[in-house]
Amino acid sequence: MARAATTTDAFNAVAEPRRRQILDLLVTGERAVSELVEQLGLAQPLVSKHLRVLREVGLVQVRDEGRNRLYRLNPQPLKPLHEWLSTYERLWDERFTRLDVVLAELQEDEDGQRSGDAPR
Amino acid sequence: MARAATTTDAFNAVAEPRRRQILDLLVTGERAVSELVEQLGLAQPLVSKHLRVLREVGLVQVRDEGRNRLYRLNPQPLKPLHEWLSTYERLWDERFTRLDVVLAELQEDEDGQRSGDAPR
DNA sequence: TTGACTCATACCCATATGGGTATACGATGG
DNA sequence: CCATCGTATACCCATATGGGTATGAGTCAA
Numbered sequence: 442m443a444r445a446a447t448t449t450d451a452f453n454a455v456a457e458p459r460r461r462q463i464l465d466l467l468v469t470g471e472r473a474v475s476e477l478v479e480q481l482g483l484a485q486p487l488v489s490k491h492l493r494v495l496r497e498v499g500l501v502q503v504r505d506e507g508r509n510r511l512y513r514l515n516p517q518p519l520k521p522l523h524e525w526l527s528t529y530e531r532l533w534d535e536r537f538t539r540l541d542v543v544l545a546e547l548q549e550d551e552d553g554q555r556s557g558d559a560p561r
Numbered sequence: 562m563a564r565a566a567t568t569t570d571a572f573n574a575v576a577e578p579r580r581r582q583i584l585d586l587l588v589t590g591e592r593a594v595s596e597l598v599e600q601l602g603l604a605q606p607l608v609s610k611h612l613r614v615l616r617e618v619g620l621v622q623v624r625d626e627g628r629n630r631l632y633r634l635n636p637q638p639l640k641p642l643h644e645w646l647s648t649y650e651r652l653w654d655e656r657f658t659r660l661d662v663v664l665a666e667l668q669e670d671e672d673g674q675r676s677g678d679a680p681r
Numbered sequence: 682t683t684g685a686c687t688c689a690t691a692c693c694c695a696t697a698t699g700g701g702t703a704t705a706c707g708a709t710g711g
Numbered sequence: 712c713c714a715t716c717g718t719a720t721a722c723c724c725a726t727a728t729g730g731g732t733a734t735g736a737g738t739c740a741a
Contacts, residue, residue, distance in 0.1 A: 442725080443698055444727075445577065445697065447564075452581075456575075461645065468648060485687085485689090487730065490690090509738095563694095563728055565729090588687095592718090605717085606700090606719075
């Protein structure tokens with residue numbers, strides 16, 4: 442088996458920087474492909490391909506207007522990502538918490554006793 | 562150019578489900594490779610390879626203990642991911658906010674006057 | 682109808698991924 | 712010192728990615 446398809450889920454789709462850029466551009470509202478092409482400085486076919494991936498995972502929606510296709514952001518599929526991360530967010534906060542505890546302990550017994558743990 | 566290396570950043574490293582699993586296992590504390598192998602039901606070399614990727618992006622740290630290598634979680638590299646997502650988090654909340662506003666307006670002037678804006 | 686414009690798709694290519702299997706390496710125990 | 716355990720690495724393979732270029736299809740204006 443090779444790497445999971447980029448269209449597997451939002452995790453994979455969003456791993457690509459260009460696609461994150463595209464989403465960032467869409468935050469402010471609908472954009473036609475040509476506008477995205479211009480702002481990304483990328484070849485039009487590439488933009489279309491990235492948009493396809495984003496469409497397939499539901500991160501964008503399309504609407505035809507004349508000869509333009511307007512892409513719109515749909516942030517919902519990012520939720521799982523955010524939820525998965527929330528666990529870890531707690532952890533990197535906790536790190537400070539733990540540091541506090543350690544500092545408190547150090548102050549409490551300032552007897553110069555060497556810790557058994559090597560300082561990482 | 563092919564797809565960006567999995568070791569490019571946390572975005573890419575974490576796109577792989579197995580690697581997310583590994584991180585999830587490490588949340589509770591240090592684990593030896595053999596433990597991870599057992600819990601993941603994956604071949605040992607594969608686990609080692611995934612761990613290598615996680616190490617290279619700084620998501621885990623290693624410590625030798627006898628003939629075991631203990632892997633520990635380091636959540637920091639996930640921060641950028643979380644920060645990037647925070648923008649979108651606002652958006653899917655805003656969706657409700659906007660709905661609230663609309664409902665409020667509807668109640669305020671119940672005069673049957675049609676809004677000029679097409680319903681989003 | 683023809684030409685111009687916007688966008689999607691079809692190809693071609695180099696790359697490295699993730700799985701598998703075999704093996705090398707360091708540490709430990711007898 | 713040898714056997715064994717725990718782990719990393721070397722390969723082999725199929726896959727599809729992302730970039731590039733060329734072209735097809737739809738829409739509009741003259």
